[in-house]
Amino acid sequence: MSEPRIVIVGAGPAGVRAAELLVAAGLRPVLVDENQRAGGQIYRQPPAGFVRSPKQLYGFESAKAEALHETFNQLRNDIDYLPETLVWNCDGQRLDLLSQGRQQSLSYTHLLLCTGAIDRVLPFPGWLLPGAYTLGAAQVALKAQACVIGSRVVLAGAGPLLYLVAYQYAKAGASIAAVLDTSAFSGKVRAMRNLLKQPWTLAKGMYYLAWLRCHDIRVVEGVQKIAAAGEQKVKAVSWQKNGREEVVACDAIASGFGLRSETQLADLAGCAFEFNALNQQWLPQRDAAGRSSVKGVYLAGDGGGIVGADAAEMAGKRVALALLEDLGRPVDQAHSRRLERGLQRIHGFRQGLECAFPVPMHWARECPDEEIICRCEDITAGELRHSANSAGTMEINRLKALTRLGMGRCQGRVCGAAAAEILACSSRKSLSEIGRLRGQAPVKPFPVALGMPLSPQRELP
Numbered sequence: 001m002s003e004p005r006i007v008i009v010g011a012g013p014a015g016v017r018a019a020e021l022l023v024a025a026g027l028r029p030v031l032v033d034e035n036q037r038a039g040g041q042i043y044r045q046p047p048a049g050f051v052r053s054p055k056q057l058y059g060f061e062s063a064k065a066e067a068l069h070e071t072f073n074q075l076r077n078d079i080d081y082l083p084e085t086l087v088w089n090c091d092g093q094r095l096d097l098l099s100q101g102r103q104q105s106l107s108y109t110h111l112l113l114c115t116g117a118i119d120r121v122l123p124f125p126g127w128l129l130p131g132a133y134t135l136g137a138a139q140v141a142l143k144a145q146a147c148v149i150g151s152r153v154v155l156a157g158a159g160p161l162l163y164l165v166a167y168q169y170a171k172a173g174a175s176i177a178a179v180l181d182t183s184a185f186s187g188k189v190r191a192m193r194n195l196l197k198q199p200w201t202l203a204k205g206m207y208y209l210a211w212l213r214c215h216d217i218r219v220v221e222g223v224q225k226i227a228a229a230g231e232q233k234v235k236a237v238s239w240q241k242n243g244r245e246e247v248v249a250c251d252a253i254a255s256g257f258g259l260r261s262e263t264q265l266a267d268l269a270g271c272a273f274e275f276n277a278l279n280q281q282w283l284p285q286r287d288a289a290g291r292s293s294v295k296g297v298y299l300a301g302d303g304g305g306i307v308g309a310d311a312a313e314m315a316g317k318r319v320a321l322a323l324l325e326d327l328g329r330p331v332d333q334a335h336s337r338r339l340e341r342g343l344q345r346i347h348g349f350r351q352g353l354e355c356a357f358p359v360p361m362h363w364a365r366e367c368p369d370e371e372i373i374c375r376c377e378d379i380t381a382g383e384l385r386h387s388a389n390s391a392g393t394m395e396i397n398r399l400k401a402l403t404r405l406g407m408g409r410c411q412g413r414v415c416g417a418a419a420a421e422i423l424a425c426s427s428r429k430s431l432s433e434i435g436r437l438r439g440q441a442p443v444k445p446f447p448v449a450l451g452m453p454l455s456p457q458r459e460l461p
Helices: 013-024 054-078 135-145 160-171 185-190 199-214 264-268 309-326 333-356 381-390 396-403 416-427
Strands: 006-009 030-032 080-082 085-090 094-099 102-107 110-113 117-119 132-134 153-158 176-181 219-221 224-229 236-241 244-249 252-257 259-261 273-276 281-284 297-299 372-374 455-459
Touching (some): 013 030, 013 054, 013 309, 054 160, 135 153, 135 160, 135 252, 153 236, 160 176, 160 252, 185 333, 199 219, 372 416, 381 396
Parallel strands (some): 030 080, 102 455, 110 297, 132 252, 176 219
Antiparallel strands (some): 085 094, 117 259, 273 281
């Protein structure tokens, strides 16, 4: 029997740990990653010459970050590593890649998708002004570019990333005008029972909040109707709480309302999907070990459902064991069961997080008609509502066909969640009933220089 061709997409915690177990079993996987260096978003490595220490950069997670980076460095000679490489299509057990202006084709017998997540974006007045970013983008600027997004910053949204970025920015010396949390304190209290299933993680989150307050950084919970204002760029941010409006001067805002799994490659690989109420998103079906509905395709980490870095490492190991088992290799079943139990405990914690930091469901009702939802195609909330009310649109792909929603550069990755909320609200349907935007290649845009065609596609050895 010929050697299996195993490809891992994503060099974050899940991808690196999966590669580690596969190499230990005598296999040589191909690891493909968009970033310059391994680590993913949570453990993103800075460029060469960066002067901040790992402790300054990763805080409480510095030991985990250094351990993951060291593991990757030890694996480097035993894997085929393709950094700065975009996987833009998956078709017939073949990946289409773009690396340094060259198209390449990479076949596989087994595919591990560790594709991570992106910010859940809910547009608000002023979200398209220069100076408006997502929380993830603000974090990338700090980690990968050694800069902050403004001289006086507002951070807004819901979820643990809000407080983590606020803490990281404050520790880096940034001036934070306010931290605006759309979730209420009462929800956090109700969630405490599940949050206590991960006491160390809970303690870190409480520390971030306490640290911010102790350093006189304003934190406001239960806010509504966030808006940024300015003529050429962000100049101020307003919000409401208990019917009272407040305004703070600033030159940048970063927002995010939780995370959404990156599932486009799983869609193109033919995986079956199901609606996941916890994540409020359609996700690829998978078993407890990470096997998808397609033989030879596996999922691990946030790309199969938001789980966090610790669970991503566990899931990467578990999916590698599943792959080895499917190859007929000996597997430590006790190890597999321990990993599954650990993942189950974290799942309970995740339920607590969703209770503590829910997506603001009132947003879809309150979003102004004139607000642009799809910035690529300039589609407003009013146009989406008109399609639902006048044309009787009740399915998201029908909405796409009638309005061009999601036909631009982001392929619905940015606007899809917000559009789904508005359609569900306007049609009086649930998110599960309106369906999901189907994946299209290329899953992300890539540049093609005029007059300089890409080199012919070639199969990697």
